[in-house]
Amino acid sequence: MKTLVKPILGLLVILTIIEAQDKLPSSSEVKEYDKIFEKIAERRSGADSIMIDKLENPFIILSSEQNASESNATAQAPAYVLEAIFNQKAKINGNWYKKNDLVGSYMLIKITYNSVILQNEIEKKRTCNKDKR
Structure with a gap:
């Protein structure tokens, strides 16, 4: 075995x-x-910046969408955002204004501790400061 x-x-x-x-x-x-x-x-090279600049926009912009967005823009009144109030001056949309200054088509007629009042011939607007507390 x-x-x-x-x-x-x-x-x-x-x-x-x-x-x-x-x-x-x-x-x-x-x-x-x-x-x-x-x-x-092997090293592969992609498209250079000149070739990229020559490319056309691949997205189609429809003219009806453009017209709709233009009509919406004209219908909306500009929004006034009160950012700050200091020493009887108000910062609205990034610019500082004092009493009787023009803010767009409105005149700044009153500044309180937390709001401003804007007025034109047609209407009166009160814009409040959003307290972040």
């Missing part, structure tokens, strides 16, 4: 080695993969 074990084990080792060699990739397969990796490693 011991005499049969050694030749059988030797035969199994030889068959395993032969099977493993069949599973290894051939040199032509390795060369193909090397070519693929070389192509991947």
Whole structure:
């Protein structure tokens, strides 16, 4: 029995080695993969700034949308945002005004501690300072 074990084990080792060699990739397969990796490693250049500047806008602007936005803009009155009040001056939309100054089509007629009153020939507006406390 011991005499049969050694030749059988030797035969199994030889068959395993032969099977493993069949599973290894051939040199032509390795060369193909090397070519693929070389192509991947090549430096690719994208579009330069001149080419990008020449591109046209890919978005289509419909004229009906433009007309609708223009009509909405004319219908809305400008919003006046009171940002601050200091020393009888009011900061409205980023600009400082004092009493009797013109703010758009309105005149600043009164400044209180937390609001201003704007008036024109048609209407009177009170704009309050939004307290951030």
